[in-house]
Structure formats: C-alpha cells, structure tokens
Amino acid sequence: MPHPEAQRWDARYRRESDFWLELEPRQLLTSYAHFLSAEGRALDAACGVGINACFLAQHGLRTFALDISEYALRLAKQRARNLNLALEALVTDLSNPWLPANYFDVIINFHFLERATIPVYRQALKPGGLIFFDTFRKRHDRNDNPVYYLDPGELKGWFHDFEIIHYTENEVLPSENHSERGLAQLIARKP
Numbered sequence: 001m002p003h004p005e006a007q008r009w010d011a012r013y014r015r016e017s018d019f020w021l022e023l024e025p026r027q028l029l030t031s032y033a034h035f036l037s038a039e040g041r042a043l044d045a046a047c048g049v050g051i052n053a054c055f056l057a058q059h060g061l062r063t064f065a066l067d068i069s070e071y072a073l074r075l076a077k078q079r080a081r082n083l084n085l086a087l088e089a090l091v092t093d094l095s096n097p098w099l100p101a102n103y104f105d106v107i108i109n110f111h112f113l114e115r116a117t118i119p120v121y122r123q124a125l126k127p128g129g130l131i132f133f134d135t136f137r138k139r140h141d142r143n144d145n146p147v148y149y150l151d152p153g154e155l156k157g158w159f160h161d162f163e164i165i166h167y168t169e170n171e172v173l174p175s176e177n178h179s180e181r182g183l184a185q186l187i188a189r190k191p
C-alpha cells in the first residue's frame with residue numbers, strides 16, 4: 001500500500017518539476033559552505049530533487065540522498081548523472097528513521113520537519129560533524145500546524161549541547177508556491 005505522503009509528493013513533483021529543478025541550492029548551505037570538509041560522508045534528508053545533495057557531492061562529499069518520493073529521487077539521480085556526480089539515493093520514510101551511529105560528517109535537513117529524525121541525526125553525526133537545519137517555524141500571529149512547524153526557540157533547544165555556529169529565526173516573504181511564513185535556521189557542530 002503506497003504511503004500517502006509518497007503519493008502526495010510524487011504528484012506534486014510530477015506537476016511542479018520545473019519549479020523544483022530550477023531552485024538554487026539553499027542559501028544557508030552556500031553561505032556556510034566554507035565549513036564543509038572536502039571529503040567524508042554527507043546526508044541530505046528529505047532531499048527532494050537533489051539540488052542541495054548535488055551541491056554537497058560537487059563539494060567532494062560522498063552524498064546520501066533520502067526522500068519518500070520515488071519520483072523526486074528519479075529527478076535527483078538524473079540531475080547527478082547530468083553533472084557527472086555520484087549520488088546514493090534511497091527511498092526512505094523518515095517518520096520512522098534509522099541511521100548508522102557516528103557515520104556522517106554533515107547532515108542537512110531543509111524545508112522538512114519530522115521530529116523523530118532529530119535524535120537520530122544527533123547520533124548519526126560523527127563527533128565534529130555538522131548539522132545544517134533550515135525549516136518552518138510557527139508564527140504567533142498564525143495558526144500553523146505544530147506537526148510541520150517548529151516552536152520558536154525549539155530548534156536551538158534540540159542542539160543545546162552542540163557548538164552553535166549559526167542560528168536565526170526570520171520571516172520569509174511569500175513566493176509563488178507559499179505564503180509568508182517563519183523560518184528557523186541552525187548550523188551546529190557535534191561535540
């Protein structure tokens with residue numbers, strides 16, 4: 001029986017592939033790329049069509065790209081092939097996550113929230129490894145669904161014992177596929 005989120009996202013990527021494929025790597029990643037090592041293992045969790053995963057692979061990291069949408073991963077693999085990059089892409093349901101311990105040098109989680117992944121990311125990073133997190137945060141003036149939106153300050157709390165390299169909470173302006181909303185961004189290093 002297909003997972004309802006997989007069906008929903010497959011349909012969305014089929015409909016909107018041009019939009020997703022034209023996105024640039026997320027600014028949090030490009031602005032802080034100098035923190036990335038040029039070798040080791042990277043994970044892009046909920047990678048979509050692989051724009052950020054390909055950026056990591058281009059940087060020299062052996063990159064694993066996970067998503068529940070098989071269609072998105074097909075586009076991600078095609079993109080990696082076109083750029084002559086190696087990408088390990090796996091269909092995965094991150095609502096029931098498992099990752100090997102002390103394995104990744106960097107984990108990125110962009111525009112996706114599944115709270116069950118956070119303790120798993122923490123243990124899957126090597127000591128000294130980096131987490132880049134950029135996702136939606138509840139605004140006090142809106143009735144945002146707490147399942148998909150972080151509470152104010154919540155992200156920093158999850159990584160309170162890591163070295164915080166960057167942390168912001170902002171508003172993002174509306175775009176063609178979403179209304180104005182809050183965003184929380186964090187880069188932190190595992191002790």
Ligand SMILES: C[S@@+](CC[C@H](N)C(=O)[O-])C[C@H]1O[C@@H](n2cnc3c(N)ncnc32)[C@H](O)[C@@H]1O
Pocket residue numbers: 005009026045046047048049066067068069072092093094095109110111112114
């Ligand atoms: C808004 S997109 C973000 C894609 C990409 N990270 C980016 O920044 O553009 C959210 C992604 O989460 C994936 N997703 C949703 N539920 C998931 C789950 N349970 N497990 C894994 N991926 C999931 C969707 O397929 C989609 O690719």
